[in-house]
Amino acid sequence: MNKKIIMQLDELTCPSCLTKIEGAVKNTPGVGTVKVLFNAGKVKAEFDDSQVSADTLSGVVAKLGYTVQQVKVKDL
Amino acid sequence: MKLQQWIQKQTPAITWGSAALIGLGYAAKFAGLAPFWFALPLAVASLIAVVPIALHAWSALAAKVISIELLVTIAVVGAFIIGEYNESAIVTFLFLFGNFLEQKTLAKTRASIKSLTAIAPTTAAVLQPDGTTVATDVDDVEIGDVVMVKTGAAMPVDGTVSGGSGYADEAAVTGESRAVRKQRGDAVYAGTILSDGALEVTATKVGDDTTFAKIVELVEDAQDTKSHAEKFIDRFAQYYTPAVLLIALVVFAVSHDFKLAITVLVLGCPGALVIGAPVSNVAGIGNGAKRGILVKGGTAMDAFARVDTFVFDKTGTLTKGETAVTAVHAYGATKATVMTTAAALEALSAHPLGRAVLDYAGTHQLDYQALAVADHQTVQGQGVTAQVAGHTACAGNEKLLAAHGVTLTPAQQADRDALQQSGSSLIFIAVDGQVQGLIGVADVVRPGVAAQLQQLRQAGAKHLVMLTGDNRVTAAAVARELGLDEVHAELMPEQKVTYVKQFQANGQHVAFVGDGINDSPSLATADIGIAMGSGTDVAIETGDVVLMQSSFAALTHAFRLAKKTVLNTRENVVIAIAVVAFLLLGLIAGFIYMASGMFVHEASILVVIFNAMRLINFGGRVK
Structure with a gap:
């Protein structure tokens, strides 16, 4: 886990979206802790960039039907 | 997809x-x-x-x-x-x-947070070697870069003013809307607005490291940090929804009534229950954030609402944390003369009490530097002596007077006793063997604190305590002035923790209010640690509640807000449960079907959201 990704999504309204996004991101290989901020509409996850790319992760969220507005990647 | x-x-x-x-x-x-x-x-x-x-x-x-x-x-x-x-x-x-x-x-x-993030600029005008500026993404600005800020714009970085001057509205980091003068060497914070003037700012912190970015992140996290009640409801909902599916199946198996079974599915939706508690916290935390009050989540909100005992640190919290001249008595000379002589003497000493005298001389524009000072001597533990404008003068405590054979008149003794009672430290000024002045120096209580503490009591605080490392006399004087219930003085930081634990053992719910710098152990031990600091990193990180501005009005508002938010959460849970009960009864009595059930559900969700929205403007509107 050497990187941290912060994705800004559209407004989230259903609390069940939370579990859904969290589960899907967490089950991607190379991902550590995942936190979905319901009110801020943000997904924060730690990942290992040798196993998975930031693009793949935003793809995972987009596949669930959420628009990813902005992606930020930081070194841990 | x-x-x-x-x-x-x-x-x-x-x-x-x-x-x-x-x-x-x-x-x-x-x-x-x-x-x-x-x-x-x-x-x-x-x-x-x-x-x-x-x-x-x-x-x-x-x-x-x-x-x-x-x-x-x-x-x-x-x-x-x-x-x-x-x-x-x-x-x-x-x-x-x-x-x-x-x-x-x-x-x-959620609008309060949105309005917070909206003021943060996304680009900065970075000054180039050739004198032009280039608009750069705030995340890409390097530490040490110089950015130009124009009137009306928000600071894109934390930094130091390296050129220009102006007035900044720092409400975004202090919660206090007031123009603060900024000139070369002053610190400015990202997200604050330059209301007048133009500045060149050398970046010291950029992107997510600025104080403002930390505040935003903290509030975002706080709104999603769940209270115990919310966590319970979440767990409940996790099993509840599948359970409803099962119940519907059972209903169908038993009654063979397909319509009844699918009606159960609709009525079973846990709508208002799931949304009710979080929405109260989001609104409550948002209300605080707009006022520079950061409550770190639902758990902190719950614990804060239960507090009955407030324990205050003295220096820097109840008092300004800096000594100032509080009384000047002059004998056979004007006060100005006394203070000018005192300043001339103290200008050459490094004693903390001396600083207060010099500050006084500075604000009263006393021209002490014009006096000729010779033979300056510091007497350890007593004071200073010198020849000032040709006279033998000394400034110090009673030991210094005794050493010079100077005695006090009964009137002077009375003044001394009164000042000592008030907790002040004393400086005697003697010129040519006669006491000419008596100066009282004390750590000044913040203005209006006594009245604000009274309001805190009205809001439900039962026991107000002060713990301090300062001496007993000073502590007792401050406690008397503020009307505190209990005071303990001459304490080490770890002894403060012991007192906090003692209160907790008595079943009291303790909030510790400190500046977040030297009382972190107590802040961590108390049920709620309230850090009162003017937007410093340390204050933001320590403490469950952070007051960006060191004001007791903010403390009282935060306390009332916590109580109100918790009450609001309870109301919402009650509404949600009442709705489920009503639907169940309606189903049994036969006046609720699918469509009407869904209507009641959706209506109840809106009711809990509207109820929570009342919290947004609690305590009056903020612009």
Whole structure:
């Protein structure tokens, strides 16, 4: 886990979206802790960039039907 | 999955389309047309409206979550199969419409944070070696870069002013809307507004490291940090939704009544219960954030609301943390003369009391530097002596007077006793063997604290305590002035912790209020640590509640807000449970069916959101 990704999504309204996004991101290989901020509409996850790319992760969220507005990647 | 995103985007259109079709169907019915013309539009409405719901249900199921959407989808499909097109159409419409309203109203409760982030600029005008500026993304500005800030713009970085001057409104980091003068060497903070002037700022912190970015992150995290009640409800909902599915199956198995079974599915949706508690906290935390009060989540809110004992650190919290001259007595000379002599003597000593005298001389524009000072001597533990303008003068304590054979008159003794009672430290000024002045120096209590503490009591604080490392006399004087219930002085930081633990052992709920710098152990031990600091990093990180401005008005507001928020959460939980009970009774008594059940559900969700929205403007509007 050497990187941290912060994705800004559209407004989230259903609390069940939370579990859904969290589960899907967490089950991607190379991902550590995942936190979905319901009110801020943000997904924060730690990942290992040798196993998975930031693009793949935003793809995972987009596949669930959420628009990813902005992606930020930081070194841990 | 582009199709799914496209459908999500069309959801408003689908909602309105289905509403129109439902209207059409009922119009046909009342116009007395054949039943077919009633059923057709409603069937179409059900079919188009169920699509986005079913998609949500499916993607949740793929992530192994049984969602509310799944319950609704099954119910609607069931109703469609048995030909109850009006029920299926109305249920889907209400569900979508409810979601739509939920989205709009939820956005209102989140608006405080949105308005916070909106003021942060996304680009900075970075000064180049050739004198031009280049608009750079705030995340890409390097530490040490110089950025130009114009009137009306927000600071893009934390930094030091390296050129220009102006006035900044620092409400974004201190919660206090007031123009602060900024000139070369002053610190400025990202997110604060330059209301007048133009500045060149050398960046010291950029991007996510600025104080402002930390505040925003903290508030975002706080709004999603769940209280115990919320966590319980979440766990409950996790099992509740699948349980409803099971119950519906059991109902069908026992009664063979398909319609009853699918009605149970709709009525079982845990709508208001799931949204009720979080929405109160989001609104409450937002209310605080706008006032520079950061409450770190629902748990902190709960614990704060229960507090009955406030323990204060003295220096820097109840008092300003800096000594100042509080009294000047002059004997056979003017006060100005006394203070000028005192300043001339103290200018050459490094004693902390001396600083207070020099500050006084500075603010009263006493020209002490014009006096000729010779033979300056510091007497350890007593004071200073020198020849000032040709006279033998000394400034110090009574030991110094005794050493020089100077005695006090009864009047001077009376003044001394009175000042000592008030907790002041004393400086005697003697010139040519005569006491000419007596100066009282004390750590000044913040203005208005006594009245604010009174309000804190009215808000429900029962026991006010002061713990301090300072001496007993000073501590007792401050405690008397402020009307505190209990005071303990001459304490080491770890002894403060012991007192906090003692209160907790007595069953008291303790809030510790400190500056977050030297009392971190006590802040951590107390049920609630309240850090009072003017937007410093340390203050933001320590403490469950952070008051960006060191004001007791903010403390009282925060306390009231916590109580109000917790009450609001309870109201919402009660409303939600009452609704479920009402629906259940209605089902048994036979006056609630699918469509009416869905209506009550969606209405109750809006009721809890509206109830929470009352918190946004609690304590008056903030611009």
